Amino acid sequence: MADDRLIVALDVANVVQGMEIARQIGDAVSFYKIGLGMLTGGGLALANELKQEHGKRIFLDMKFFDIGATVEAAVRGIAQYDLDFLTVHGDPQVVRAAKEGAAGTNLKILGVTILTSLDRADLDANLIKQGDLAQITLERANNALEAGADGVIASPHEAALIRALPVADGRLIVTPGVRPTGAASNDQKRIATPANAISAGADHIVVGRPIWQNSDPRQAALDLLGELPAR
Numbered sequence: 001m002a003d004d005r006l007i008v009a010l011d012v013a014n015v016v017q018g019m020e021i022a023r024q025i026g027d028a029v030s031f032y033k034i035g036l037g038m039l040t041g042g043g044l045a046l047a048n049e050l051k052q053e054h055g056k057r058i059f060l061d062m063k064f065f066d067i068g069a070t071v072e073a074a075v076r077g078i079a080q081y082d083l084d085f086l087t088v089h090g091d092p093q094v095v096r097a098a099k100e101g102a103a104g105t106n107l108k109i110l111g112v113t114i115l116t117s118l119d120r121a122d123l124d125a126n127l128i129k130q131g132d133l134a135q136i137t138l139e140r141a142n143n144a145l146e147a148g149a150d151g152v153i154a155s156p157h158e159a160a161l162i163r164a165l166p167v168a169d170g171r172l173i174v175t176p177g178v179r180p181t182g183a184a185s186n187d188q189k190r191i192a193t194p195a196n197a198i199s200a201g202a203d204h205i206v207v208g209r210p211i212w213q214n215s216d217p218r219q220a221a222l223d224l225l226g227e228l229p230a231r
Helices: 015-028 036-041 043-052 068-079 092-102 120-125 133-146 156-163 194-199 217-227
Strands: 006-009 031-035 057-064 085-089 108-112 151-153 172-175 204-207
Touching: 006 217, 015 036, 015 043, 015 217, 031 036, 031 043, 036 043, 036 057, 043 057, 057 068, 068 085, 068 092, 085 092, 092 108, 092 133, 108 133, 108 172, 120 133, 133 151, 133 156, 156 172, 156 194, 194 204, 194 217
Parallel strands: 006 031, 006 204, 031 057, 057 085, 085 108, 108 151, 151 172, 172 204
Antiparallel strands: none
């Protein structure tokens, strides 16, 4: 079984492209992320096919945010597909509703803290309170975990701080914003190498374009896995 600390983000337009990338990567990767960008391109169908027919683990990155009843209903609908991870915004009332929707299933609810594409200027524009971005991320992570989240999404820069929280014991930290050594940052602003992210306390790292845009996605995944510290 491939090292499931690596989650490959299939941030492509449709199920055909996503399945072709997964075919090229083969057994080098066991965990895939499917997000909003593919929702109208057959994302749920791809998630089911990879899970049920190919034995892959699936992280559905939907970042649900709505009133409690709607979030609960949406998560209950997703939970019937026997997927592995689902994101919701880390606001406590959203997390609690999501956990109700996932009750009785193995679906893990991950709370989004602060998107890794944002910096302090973005938070100012969004009228989010003043203060250090890392501290705000830490507070949001703590609140999400106290509300019952199985884990949180956070940049590698905050992973160590979150891992040190008492409430984070036994919970998951999943880090996007990971780039192999020498890779372009693209639209991410708070990034780290795979080794640094894992060493900082992340359980899983999420990598997309550096793998699927490569002319040899399988080799790119293997090279990245080679950067991870031993378990």
